[in-house]
Amino acid sequence: MDIEIIAVGGYDEVGRNMTAVRCGKEIVILDMGLRxxxxxxxxxxxxxxxxxxxxxxMKAIPDDTLMNTVEGTVKAIVxxxxxxxHIGAIPKLAHRYNAPIISTPYTTELIxxxxxxxxxxxxxxxxxxxxxxxxxxxxxxxxxEFVRMQHSIIDTVTVVLHxxxxxxxxxxxxxxxxxxxxxxxxxxxxxxxxGKEGVLALIVESTYIDNRxxxxxxxxxxxxxxxxxxxxxxxxxxxxxxxxxxxxxRVKTIAECAHEIGRKPVLLGRSMERYSxxxxxxxxxxxxxxxxxxxxxxxxxxxxxxxxxxxxxKFVPIIxxxxxxxxxxLTRIALGDTPYKVDKGDKVIFSAKVIxxxxxxxxxxxxxxxxxxxxxxxxxxxxxTGHAYREDHYEFIHLLNPQHIIPAHGHIRMTSxxxxxxxxxxxxxxxxxxxxxxxxxxKLK
Numbered sequence: 001m002d003i004e005i006i007a008v009g010g011y012d013e014v015g016r017n018m019t020a021v022r023c024g025k026e027i028v029i030l031d032m033g034l035r036x037x038x039x040x041x042x043x044x045x046x047x048x049x050x051x052x053x054x055x056x057x058m059k060a061i062p063d064d065t066l067m068n069t070v071e072g073t074v075k076a077i078v079x080x081x082x083x084x085x086h087i088g089a090i091p092k093l094a095h096r097y098n099a100p101i102i103s104t105p106y107t108t109e110l111i112x113x114x115x116x117x118x119x120x121x122x123x124x125x126x127x128x129x130x131x132x133x134x135x136x137x138x139x140x141x142x143x144x145e146f147v148r149m150q151h152s153i154i155d156t157v158t159v160v161l162h163x164x165x166x167x168x169x170x171x172x173x174x175x176x177x178x179x180x181x182x183x184x185x186x187x188x189x190x191x192x193x194x195g196k197e198g199v200l201a202l203i204v205e206s207t208y209i210d211n212r213x214x215x216x217x218x219x220x221x222x223x224x225x226x227x228x229x230x231x232x233x234x235x236x237x238x239x240x241x242x243x244x245x246x247x248x249x250r251v252k253t254i255a256e257c258a259h260e261i262g263r264k265p266v267l268l269g270r271s272m273e274r275y276s277x278x279x280x281x282x283x284x285x286x287x288x289x290x291x292x293x294x295x296x297x298x299x300x301x302x303x304x305x306x307x308x309x310x311x312x313x314k315f316v317p318i319i320x321x322x323x324x325x326x327x328x329x330l331t332r333i334a335l336g337d338t339p340y341k342v343d344k345g346d347k348v349i350f351s352a353k354v355i356x357x358x359x360x361x362x363x364x365x366x367x368x369x370x371x372x373x374x375x376x377x378x379x380x381x382x383x384x385t386g387h388a389y390r391e392d393h394y395e396f397i398h399l400l401n402p403q404h405i406i407p408a409h410g411h412i413r414m415t416s417x418x419x420x421x422x423x424x425x426x427x428x429x430x431x432x433x434x435x436x437x438x439x440x441x442x443k444l445k
Contacts, residue, residue, distance in 0.1 A: 001141065001164055003444045005201065005406050006070060007436035009033065009062025010172070013411050014355075015085040017172055018062035019203055023163050025072040026139055029097065030159060030170045030203070031079055034088025035060050037359050048119040052092040061089035064096070066439055075138045077125065079103040080172060081156035082110040082275075083246060091118035100126040102136060102144065106155035109278050132157045133187070147194070148187040150177035150218075152386025153246045154284055158191070165444075166200030169400055172409040173205050175385070176392045179217045181249040182285060188399065195400040201444055202402035204393070205409035206418035211389040221384040222253045225351055228382055229257040229316070238312035238346040239263070242322035242330045245271035247386075248279045250351055251318060252287060258316035259288035266307070267293035268300050269320035269329050300329065304340035312346070322352040324363025331363075334370040344375030351382045390421065397425065404444050405433045412437065 001024040008029075010017035015035030021028045034047070038060040047055070055061040067074075074097040079087050087107065091114050094101060101111060108129040115123045130136050132148035132155075141164055146157035151173045159170040178185045208215070225241075232239055239258075243250045251272070255265035265288060267276055273295030279285045294303050307315045317340075321330025330348075332338045342348075348371055354360050368378055388396065397405070405427060407418035412435075419433045427433045434442045 003163060003165060003168070003200065004441055005203065005434070005436070005444065006066065006441040007408070007438055008064055008066055009438055010085075010409050011415065011436050011440070012438045014207060014409065014414075016060065016062050016089065017086050017409055018064065018089070019170065019408060020067065020070060021161060021168050022070055022072050023142055026142055027070060027072045027074045028138065028142065028144075028161055029074055029077045029099070031086040031172065032062065032077060032089040032093055033083075033085040036084060036088070037355075037357050047088075048091075048117055051120055055089075055092055061092055063438065064093050074099040075142065076144065077101045078144060078159055078170075079107055079111065080159050080170060081151055081153050082107040083153055083173075086172070087111050087114060091115050091121060091123055094125045095121050095123045097125070100128045102128045102130050104146065104155040104157055105129040105131060106279065106282060106284060109282065110275075113274065113278070133190075147190050148184060150175045150180050150183065150186055152244065152250075154182055154248045154279060158186075160194060163200065166198040166403065167194055169194065169199055169202045169402065171202065171204045171396065173207070173387055174396070175215055175388055176395060177215075177217050179219045181218045181222050181253060191396075191399045199400045199402040201404040201406060202397070202400055203406045203408050204396070204418070205387060206407040206414040207410050208385060208387045208389055209393060209407075209410075209414060209418045209421055212391070213389055214391045215387060215389045216384040218249050218384060221250060221351070221382065224382045225250070225253050225349075226257050226260075228349060228379060229254070230261055232347060233261040235347070236313045237343070239349065240317050240319060240330070240333070240347070241349040241351055242319050243351040243383075244322070245269060245320055246275045247352075248276060248285050251276055252285055254316070254318050254351065255287050255291045258318075259290050263314060263316045265291040265316050265318055266303060267291065267318050268303065270295040272318065272320055301338055304333075304338050308339055308341065312340075321367065322350050322364075323355060323360045324365075324367045326363070331367050334367040334374075342371060342374040342376050346374075346376045347379060348376050349379045349382055353381055353383050353385075393418075393421065394425065397422070403432060406442070407433075407435060
């Protein structure tokens with residue numbers, strides 16, 4: 001049985017991740033993601049109403065027409081976690097494959113919601129929820145295993161595809177957080193065991209390979225946020241916090257800190273409500289009883305009006321918009337498009353870093369400038385990453401001892417940087433390290 005790795009998307013950029021693994025005549029697709037900044041370039045674009053071919057042309061979703069040249073049958077579409085750059089293309093592409101979509105319970109529910117909102121295609125693939133620590137038999141030769149991992153969204157796993165020639169390990173994305181705020185640490189014992197059983201190939205994110213040292217634990221972010229918010233306990237100005245709506249651990253921390261200083265935490269925005277309410281309903285997180293959440297735009301504006309009337313010092317709005325996204329709540333507040341007015345001394349906390357692309361930098365600069373002109377005090381970067389740094393990668397590789405390494409989830413500077421890093425620990429480019437671009441494939445010896 002020959003084994004081939006096919007780079008469909010996410011190898012020339014950060015986003016629209018999709019990798020196919022062909023084992024003989026059987027194929028497993030890993031992730032099917034969206035690249036949101038490419039959609040945002042087209043201001044009027046509504047993803048739900050666009051055809052897949054238009055989105056491929058926009059470089060917003062993977063060009064999976066490549067799969068027409070791959071001989072074999074797709075046995076499964078497997079998603080490692082619920083971020084849109086890993087599941088966002090499912091409503092547009094999954095219907096082309098007669099295969100189940102397998103993911104963790106929380107990710108499965110997010111995928112179900114994505115499919116329900118799709119306007120262009122009917123996606124009837126069976127959804128199958130697999131918990132971390134469980135295995136799923138795909139065929140006589142292939143089985144799937146989910147290994148518990150940490151990342152900036154709950155219920156993330158490292159995907160392990162067991163083949164007759166060894167395991168294919170897919171780690172896009174991961175973080176070796178030993179003291180997480182929600183959930184348990186990664187399953188180091190199982191990773192070590194898989195390494196002893198034999199790993200044929202590791203497909204691994206390269207996003208922060210240039211960051212030396214180890215990625216700080218989410219507990220560091222929790223302490224940063226707590227130190228900042230609790231220091232304003234007696235302050236009468238507004239406190240607003242913007243973070244990733246999918247970062248449930250961070251949302252929980254912010255809500256608890258608001259509650260601690262006697263303010264009501266209020267989640268505002270469609271994505272904020274969707275991610276948090278789903279996690280709460282599935283009993284994956286507990287929020288303070290005083291917290292409320294609103295997603296509908298009219299309800300959001302009504303809630304903001306009520307905050308102005310009752311006093312901004314009684315609430316902590318937790319809102320979307322830390323990248324300066326058009327139409328997000330923080331952007332609308334900054335531009336004066338809501339009933340909530342920013343006054344001198346109001347605090348705006350960014351519990352997120354700017355995702356590095358020119359559009360985000362420009363949009364973030366614009367909203368910070370508007371908030372600054374209104375007299376707001378801006379507290380940036382109360383954040384730690386959900387991605388592995390260089391020493392985490394070093395540990396991960398030594399746990400697994402893979403025969404081959406395929407850097408992914410990054411543009412060419414990142415993936416080539418990963419190849420350079422692996423050269424320092426005994427691997428050789430073109431021999432057992434393979435740097436691919438979208439559309440390329442490599443057979444493993």
